[in-house]
Amino acid sequence: MKTKDRILDVSVELFNKNGVVAITTNHIAKAMNISPGNLYFHYDNKEEIIGELFRRMCKETYKIWSPKHISSMSPIQFIEENFDVYWKYRFFHREMYALRRKDPVLAKMWKNHMEKMMKLMKVLYRNWVADGKMVQIKNDKELLYVFESLLAMATTFLQFFESTEKLAGKLSVHRGRTHLVRLLLPYSSGKSKDDFEKFLDSEVSI
Amino acid sequence: MKTKDRILDVSVELFNKNGVVAITTNHIAKAMNISPGNLYFHYDNKEEIIGELFRRMCKETYKIWSPKHISSMSPIQFIEENFDVYWKYRFFHREMYALRRKDPVLAKMWKNHMEKMMKLMKVLYRNWVADGKMVQIKNDKELLYVFESLLAMATTFLQFFESTEKLAGKLSVHRGRTHLVRLLLPYSSGKSKDDFEKFLDSEVSI
Structure with a gap:
């Protein structure tokens, strides 16, 4: 290397x-x-390393979100793959507020990334509905709410869960994943619904 | 003064x-x-001021959460009052991760506060169910999920929304409030349900 x-x-x-x-x-x-x-x-300097890592994280994320890649897997697998990247770069999700405050270039990159994620989410959801994996959400406000909740939860929950646990780490990530699945459950359909329910049933109570 | x-x-x-x-x-x-x-x-030093401010914020929060105070108001008023305190001490919600990391005493105070909030939430929800304001959630895992989501959203969303907006601030808090109401909507009952729906209808699309 x-x-x-x-x-x-x-x-x-x-x-x-x-x-x-x-x-x-x-x-x-x-x-x-x-x-x-x-x-x-x-x-x-350190800022340049951080910027490069951010670009790397974005690239790995967009790869998972490419329409071709999405169509080949179930929503639950898709969530798992996202959380692998999430876990790999967890320091960003813990410290983004302070990092953005210190570095306007990173703040701009983050904002662009969030905007892109909102767009990708719309494409993803449309594909899932077309594939019968999810039901259509007709109310635009509700759709926006679901997308924002997913993104907010995915990007900030680690800070929350780690603050309440003795041992921060993988367990917190598992809890974040569970929250995402529960949030999507009412909108899931067919096999996705079964997968989601199985996932939540197998979940260890904490 | x-x-x-x-x-x-x-x-x-x-x-x-x-x-x-x-x-x-x-x-x-x-x-x-x-x-x-x-x-x-x-x-x-500054840490002592921060610690004192944290105690003040907790005190103001617990006052809103006292069973007597809760019974006198609707869930929507209750959410509003909480968000006033939230807005007043917003720096904590933006920077808690870094502050906790730097100050183990504050980290302990935060953890105790979160544990107390989870307990208060159980009491609150029981009262709301008894008053017909909310429906009972029978599945314990689902109940825990709702509580955790509310608390995680309430304590971390500002970081998320502020990162995507041009002007951070009151608008972000409004969006956080909207997310909380939407999260509780499926569990609301009677007049609370009407209030929640009215609140969401009046909400300005962003």
Whole structure:
């Protein structure tokens, strides 16, 4: 693997573990056993690394959301794949508010990403309705509500659940996934409905 | 008003406006036209002010949630009153993750507050069911889901909505309120149901 890519992998690991504030480029270089000079050859500063990681996260997400990829899988598989990316870049979802506040470029990227996600969600839902996986939502306000709730829950719940648990982490992500499935349950149809109900039945009470 | 209380009022205003990170005790003293020494006579540091503000927010919230106060008003009024406190201390909801990470004492206070809110919600819901304002939720998992969704949405949505709007603020709070009402709508009953539907009908599309 190229050093430039390895820097990103090590950074995301350290950011997830220790939080972005606590990690400097020196920590990243040290963890990789390279000199700070070598790191600066690839990235000017921490902000550039964060920006690059954000682009990477977006790219991985859009890949899952491509119409071709969507049509090949069930809604529940689709949710799982999204949460894998979510988990991989969890520091963004924990710290986005502070990061956006500090870096206007990232704030703009985030806003664009959210706008794109709202559009992708409309396409996705239309496809799911056409495939009989979901029922049509006729009221536009309700549709917007469902989309916003899904996106808000998916992007902020980790902060909430982690604040109330002894051990933050995978369990919080599982709870977030459960909330998304429950939110979509009233709109699911046919096999999707069965899958959702099975998922919620198998869910461990916490 | 006592200086000690005025420090809290000015602090919350500055924290809401500029974010906690950007505001030092010197800024607070300057905005009040007092000396830093005078401020330190009342509070040792910013963390102590933040802790005191958190206790104040909890106290104001618990007052709204007291069974006697609840029984005197409709669910929609109750939601409005909660959102007034929410708006007043909005910096907490924007920055809680970073603040908790930095201050273990505040993290513990937040966790206790969330646990208390979950208990208060159970009492509230029981009262609403008894008063015919809400229908009973028989499935325990569903009940927990509704409570968690309400609390997660109420404590984290501001971060989400503000990130997607040009002008963050009151509009975001209105949208949060709308989400809460929509979430509760399927469980509402009688006059509450009418109130909820009227509220959602009058809602301006965004």
